[in-house]
Amino acid sequence: MTSYTHSAGRAYRILIVDDNDGDILLLREALGSAGLLYKAITFTDGEKALRYVRDDIDPERPIDLVLLDMHLTRMEGTAILAAIRGNTTLKDTPVIVLSSAISKQDRERMGTYNVARHLVKPPELDEFLALGNTVREVLAEYSDEKG
């Protein structure tokens, strides 16, 4: 199986924020099954994720992609999204927003944050695993833009 790495030859650094660790596990399965070589930084707690984005991003070791659950416990994903866009290192980082259902209102709010994809978490295993391919596509799109 082909494995995909960053153009610098290193593993992709992917930030995953989701209060459901079942979904984090599934996302890792998906990333793995897409052949991505990656290092995941995961948060199930929105507050901690927010602090990490605000204070602990190392410009030397940037984040390549964010997988963000829209509806976190005690917090909306948009708060984290706003923090990401407000961080100089992360301001252009691709973000894939996931939610269990997307309302019209959600979609309108996403528009202002330059979100790479806004997807519903699929109820079928195969479809869920296919999210890994979507991540690969997005990574490719963004490296093309940079290159």
Add this chain to the structure above:
Amino acid sequence: MSTLLNTGFSPKYNGAAISLVTKPPLIDHLFHTAVQNTELLPTDTREQYRQKLARITLDSMVQFVGLLDARGTVLEINQFALDSCGLQLSDVEGKPFRRSFWWQVSEEINRELRESILRAAQGEFVRWDSEVYTRTGSKETMIIDASLTPVRDQQGNVVFIAAEWRDVSARRRAEQNANLLASIVESSEDAIVSKRLDGVITSWNKGAERLFGYTADEVIGQSIAILIPPDRAEEEPQIIERLKRGERVDHFDTFRLRKDQTLVNVSLTISPVKNADGRIVGASKVARDITERARQEAALRELNTALRLANIDLQHFAFAAAHDLQEPLRMVTTYTQLLSRVLADSLNDDSSEYIRQVIGGSKRMSALLHDLLAYTEVSRDQDKGRVAVNLNLTLQAALANLDEAIRESGAIVQSDSLPTVSGNEIPLLQLFQNLISNAIKYRSEAAPRVQISVVQAGAEWTFRFRDNGIGIAPEYHERVFGVFKRLHGKEIPGTGIGLAICQRVVERLGGRIWVESEGCGNGSAFCFTLPAAISGRSR
């Protein structure tokens, strides 16, 4: 006719002799004038002249005047009495007065009359009121104020009885009416008060005593201002202004002050009172204690708000439940799938079947939750306010959404031209789509046909979706609209929410929905009504 007065008899009245002296001058021009059968002649002596004037006076009076002897026999009676009773002098002259030829009277009145004559004959002045039937027209009664005055001779013996009576029906009846009205006012539960335009209280009924705590004696003559709470002082001048313009103030809800300085919630109706010239001189005020009513209204409002909030809560709950339950269910489904994939090599037929059951069950539950969500969303959509919806466009959209099912089944859908109704686009689309898709889903052997027709009856449209499908037995006609109620097993997929959504859509728009079917194999017709708020069919 003046036989008695011509007898030359000179009665004493109250003991004083009536003296007749000389003929007065300056009235010669009246001679040869006949008045009421009495002719004045130049040859009349002073005495004759005075007698004739007395005759004329008597006959011109608008009251009954007569003279009886001490036994009560009629000696003389004036013309007015005769005319009023439709009698001739000959009918009564020389006959006992108490005989009921004047009016039709009851036994009681007869007795009263007899006794009065006896008392007068013994020297007593007698005066009484009597209600009698007029001789003409037996149903009509007249109230008379009658009196009998004894007339004595010089020895003091009663020799005559002067009888007088006057029709006082109009005045007595007005009094009775006034008394009746006064007693109605007095017994009213409401406070009824009258006041002058300067605010001085002029009457005060028992209801007012009860409501405000003041007795009539305490407040009549006082200003109405004692009832007005200081913070409502501006109300009275405004009311007076309206009254002066002749306007009535109806059901004015406000507060008034009781004697004990507590407030009472009242509804006031105030009308101008006019005098005989039509000038507004005051006001009558009816005050009703609405404390209880206001309390009940407030309680009802509170209850309504609570109910509305509970309803919204319930909707939110249903929405959240359906929404949030999806999440763990998705975990069950996907992880069971993952597990079956990882364990693929070690599973046997039995364990594979178990896993299939887990996945099947959770998928089915997911479908139910999905539809439950759709059901609650109908309410959310319909709460947004109504617009004019052209149902021809709704039908087109429904057919487009069902395109695949229609092509696969070879269904034919025909429709009348449909009206524009007041409603919500998405729920109405769901209604059409569900009814058509049901007709296709529950089809018989033949290719499904759906005929949509509409008629207007009064203020509503009645729609009919007639199909040639498997039909529904009459005993299930009610049940098919229940949430998650299904008549079929797994052979026809579905969660049983479709018709429940249809019913909710229709009922929330003020319509009714029902099914007509003669049973299995005869097809069915789903019918519903919608208010014809916007009339006319779309072209």
